[in-house]
Amino acid sequence: MDLSVDLTAPATGGSYKGIWRVVSDSNEELIHNIWVKIVVPSPVFSVTSVSLTVIPPSFMGPCPFTFAFTADITTNGPGTVSYFWKRSDGTEYGHDSIVFGSAGTQTVGISSITPIAGMHWMKIYIDSPNHQFFGPVNF
Secondary structure: OOOOOOOOOOOOOEEEEEEEEEEOOOOOEEEEEEEEEEEEOOOOOOEEEEEEEEEOOOOOOOOOEEEEEEEEEEEOOOEEEEEEEEEOOOOEEEEEEEEEOOOEEEEEEEEEEEOOOOOOEEEEEEEEOOOEEEEEEEO
């Protein structure tokens, strides 16, 4: 006898077990202890996106000038994100971390004095968990 059952795995990671029995129309047990074990992996914590902004996006005037940068960091779950900023001249700023209690988006920011005129960019490096640059935002 072939039996088939459509199952949907739970959205939350973990190990699940379902146990069934087969009975006749008169409630006589025909088969007992049919079971299935489903292991749903927990998602690996990661930064799923980063959106960078700079205020003001451009400036005409004397240097040095201070620009303000923000990054909206989105994760797929709870965890700690460590990061730093890197400017086009190689300067690194603001080695820091932020704790996420659940999946979502948080904003981090930094100000940077640009001493010389010209086109520049700023990136953010997500050291943990991704080991990945996001950006750049040009200014």
